[in-house]
Amino acid sequence: MSEPLELTVDGVPVTVLDDSATLLDVLRDVAGVRSVKDGCSPQGQCGCCTVLVDGQPRVSCVTPVRRVRGRSVTTVDGLPDDVSAAWGAAFTATGGSQCGFCTPGIICRFEGLRAKGVPHDDREAASSALLAHLCRCTGWQPIVDAWVAFGTAEPTLAEGAAARAALESGSPQAVGPHVALGRGGFADDTAPADALVAVPDGDDGWAVAESRAEALRIAGKVQGRRTTADFAPPIELPPGDWHRALRTSWVEPGYLETDAAWCAPGGEPTSPLENGGAFGGKVTSEVSAVARRLADEHGRPVRVLYSREDTVRRGPKRPPIAAGIRRDGTGTIRVARTQGIADAIRAVAPGLTVEEVDVAGPPTSADIRGAGWVEAAVLVASLADEPGWFTAPGGGSARAAVAADGSVSVTVRGGDPLDETVLRSYCTGAAHMALSWVTSESLGVDEGGEIHDLTVRSFGILRAVDTPPIQVTIEPSADTPVAVGDAVFAAVAEAAWRAAGHPTLWPVAAVSDTRHG
């Protein structure tokens, strides 16, 4: 028999039943605090759900609510006004928040640092504090800059800031202190409190219930897992006498906000791309259509939610490749069969013969950031003695180098920058993602196509403490603004591969042991 228990949330007493709910369930679904995000529950690995319990940072998705009986829970919504304003300003002034999904949890973590009296010029302490978090957008550096800027920054934004953000992310993207403070308008945050919740039931259907916790119970969801086995890249090299050869592994797009949408009966569903482009990973997401169908079936608003494990299993991946290229630019690239991928490759590497092959594994998509053309462009560029310029299909250009000490320098041309801080942040994030892809990311998929890495930590995303300095130089012009992130992604991938001596396999010898760390 469940007993009622009390806690305080942002200064307000809350009474809940002592069932097996987590603090995250209670905060989002009972107390209605939507600034606390769910990026991986119940894995406890992304940090998006971090709140303060009696002033100490705590990961709420792995905290049973009974453990906080009688305690005081503070989210970013409950911080003193001057403190939350200072964090909003710091993250805005530095570009430390893009989609903003990770930011409220990071602010709570940084509040823990502040409470300990850690000085704001201590970048190392801030980077170490970020070990409990994941940010896929910013490349970490702007977040550490936000720690440094706290208390002194003004939330200045150029007029075109949101336009630059939308250009780079490929979807609507709000910019400003409210995004950092968790009010970016994510699909699941705007759902009515009385909406039903639907989650995949693992059997091609949907478990629908009054709450997420109940829907997960019906679906029989278990904690995600990761593997310690190493799986070889899935495609064999084409036979030939190659000057350069490359095999890539399965990798996970790893966007932090899992797929979500809601719909009222007879209404228009929200988009899982309400605030961020997910690097192309949600372009074909089913959740909006499912929300509309289930809302009509049940005659009530329905929230459709993927767990992290659902996103990994069902979300499309970058098609793996195996390729060989001769000095004259001719060669063969084998790529997992994917609609549109052959055209993307041929557009940048007409000397490569494209062979599409069937590979057992998760779905693939040519919508994922630079899929196909980046691999092909990197192979071609690797033939040159010096790094050159990369131009993305949209027209933005970038050049990059990785120095002997590992530091990265990037130069970009994207027409009118619109807002240099925002542009710099997107470039830093794209550079981090490329570096991470080439050096440390992989997703364990066995020969039968089953995914063995289902937790956010197992994707091998480069941590803040392992990320080298990334220097971005903007070459502005008065030309029409164009996105540069994908060009940066390509240029840094090539520079990282070059710096590693062009080994055949990606990820190359890991610069850090994050994969199983």
Ligand code: FES
């Ligand atoms: S949602 Fe709690 S750590 Fe990811």
Ligand code: FES
């Ligand atoms: S801003 Fe960190 S995940 Fe998007």
